Amino acid sequence: MTNKTVLHAKHIEAGAKMVDFYGWDMPINYGSQIEEHHAVRTDAGMFDVSHMTIVDVKGADAEAFLRKLVINDVAKLDVAGKALYTGMCNLEGGVIDDLIVYFFTKTDYRLVVNSATREKDLAWIAEQSADFDVTVTERPEFAMIAVQGPQAKAKVATLLNAEQTAAVDGMKPFFSAQAGDLFIATTGYTGENGYEIALPAEQAADLWQQLLDAGVKPCGLGARDTLRLEAGMNLYGLDMDESVSPLAANMAWTISWEPEDRNFNGREVLAAQRAAGDQPKLVGLVLEEKGVLRSGLKVVTADGEGVITSGTFSPTLGHSIAMARVPRSVKVGDTVEVEMRKKLVKVQVIRPSFVRNGKKVF
Amino acid sequence: MSNIPSELKYATSHEWVRSEGNGVVTIGITEHAQDLLGDMVFVELPDVGDTVSTGDDVAVAESVKAASDIYAPVTGEVVEVNEDLEDSPELVNSDAFGDGWLFKLKIEDEGELENLLDAEGYENSIDED
Numbered sequence: 001m002t003n004k005t006v007l008h009a010k011h012i013e014a015g016a017k018m019v020d021f022y023g024w025d026m027p028i029n030y031g032s033q034i035e036e037h038h039a040v041r042t043d044a045g046m047f048d049v050s051h052m053t054i055v056d057v058k059g060a061d062a063e064a065f066l067r068k069l070v071i072n073d074v075a076k077l078d079v080a081g082k083a084l085y086t087g088m089c090n091l092e093g094g095v096i097d098d099l100i101v102y103f104f105t106k107t108d109y110r111l112v113v114n115s116a117t118r119e120k121d122l123a124w125i126a127e128q129s130a131d132f133d134v135t136v137t138e139r140p141e142f143a144m145i146a147v148q149g150p151q152a153k154a155k156v157a158t159l160l161n162a163e164q165t166a167a168v169d170g171m172k173p174f175f176s177a178q179a180g181d182l183f184i185a186t187t188g189y190t191g192e193n194g195y196e197i198a199l200p201a202e203q204a205a206d207l208w209q210q211l212l213d214a215g216v217k218p219c220g221l222g223a224r225d226t227l228r229l230e231a232g233m234n235l236y237g238l239d240m241d242e243s244v245s246p247l248a249a250n251m252a253w254t255i256s257w258e259p260e261d262r263n264f265n266g267r268e269v270l271a272a273q274r275a276a277g278d279q280p281k282l283v284g285l286v287l288e289e290k291g292v293l294r295s296g297l298k299v300v301t302a303d304g305e306g307v308i309t310s311g312t313f314s315p316t317l318g319h320s321i322a323m324a325r326v327p328r329s330v331k332v333g334d335t336v337e338v339e340m341r342k343k344l345v346k347v348q349v350i351r352p353s354f355v356r357n358g359k360k361v362f
Numbered sequence: 363m364s365n366i367p368s369e370l371k372y373a374t375s376h377e378w379v380r381s382e383g384n385g386v387v388t389i390g391i392t393e394h395a396q397d398l399l400g401d402m403v404f405v406e407l408p409d410v411g412d413t414v415s416t417g418d419d420v421a422v423a424e425s426v427k428a429a430s431d432i433y434a435p436v437t438g439e440v441v442e443v444n445e446d447l448e449d450s451p452e453l454v455n456s457d458a459f460g461d462g463w464l465f466k467l468k469i470e471d472e473g474e475l476e477n478l479l480d481a482e483g484y485e486n487s488i489d490e491d
Contacts, residue, residue: 029400029401032401032455033400034426222426222427226426292403292404292424312426313403313426315426
């Protein structure tokens with residue numbers, strides 16, 4: 001049984017090429033994923049992300065529960081609407097999923113987790129919450145549209161009423177606001193400014209059409225992947241999974257080690273890994289000659305072998321980029337080799353971030 | 363259903379062949395093939411003067427999604443390559459049977475063209491995919 005989002009008919013209407021994405025029939029592109037990519041870097045594009053899973057966590061113990069569940073510390077959140085990117089680890093320190101936590105009050109939070117991991121995430125959250133006074137509620141009645149690009153906010157602004165305009169006025173990155181029926185967040189997966197908007201499913205097709213009429217280009221999963229990779233953002237299942245430590249997935253910055261007595265899931269294992277300094281690390285690779293680095297290719301370095309976790313052609317840069325997990329002693333600035341089509345090709349090691357706000361950042 | 367011009371010959375590996383007279387053929391990949399591959403980002407072509415045999419992997423079409431070998435549908439010598447693809451690989455997407463051609467061969471044995479599929483045969487072959 002294939003799931004369809006409430007925007008499915010709008011995708012077909014726009015000529016989308018549909019693919020199965022972990023049980024969801026989703027648009028991969030509407031013609032050219034490269035044109036969609038450029039639309040987001042230079043103007044405004046939108047993505048149907050209604051397949052993603054929204055989970056509300058409420059109750060007297062909501063803060064205490066989330067301080068155990070995720071590796072970042074939600075106690076750092078003190079302004080209503082603030083968002084936090086982090087990971088949810090198992091007791092062995094492997095990443096069950098990455099997610100965004102939205103803070104409203106210490107008894108009211110919203111999580112947005114991946115769709116591909118929905119079932120195991122919900123099972124884990126249910127199991128972990130057993131001893132806490134919280135209610136965990138999935139919100140499948142919401143659709144979600146990500147509007148991204150330098151003109152995204154301006155184009156959305158033309159559709160907002162006075163109350164909604166006031167709610168998003170001056171909103172900083174990684175914040176959210178409930179504006180009437182719209183839950184509007186300044187988050188995204190592209191490295192551009194914009195919004196992710198959750199709204200009642202029955203209103204989604206109208207908003208999608210209004211955005212189309214405002215000149216926002218529909219973009220599929222193909223462009224979403226090249227955009228997130230240029231932005232150096234991880235994709236769960238490729239760049240990390242349950243067998244991978246956040247320390248080996250460029251997610252150390254999402255761990256709060258202080259205070260020392262916060263006993264989050266996986267802490268013991270992660271602290272030992274950190275002390276040992278023996279985890280591999282996730283770096284960026286740049287190939288300026290022809291060819292495209294692909295997930296699974298072997299990386300050969302003076303310090304041992306690594307592997308490409310995600311690779312693609314970067315439409316913004318005009319050459320290939322990748323993320324790779326390599327021995328920790330490999331340094332930014334090193335030249336390493338990738339085995340491609342039976343030959344070794346030299347690539348540069350950089351920090352895993354390639355393009356932000358339309359510009360090359362390395 | 364994608365466009366399959368009736369005047370061309372086809373290989374099951376999705377190359378098309380157009381006879382230009384004097385034993386010269388133009389070779390490209392079909393609209394169906396470019397649609398499967400998605401946006402093209404690099405096309406690696408053989409060198410003019412190379413001799414290629416039927417079934418040799420002679421070129422690579424690399425899209426955002428995958429790198430795909432292109433096989434010589436007939437035996438011959440490479441007499442011209444489409445240099446526009448160096449800067450505009452997207453021509454393979456936008457005009458697979460026209461400006462997106464890949465290379466031209468001086469065919470060794472014109473009888474070999476008889477071994478290729480006609481449009482109907484190719485259409486049947488992709489229906490079986």
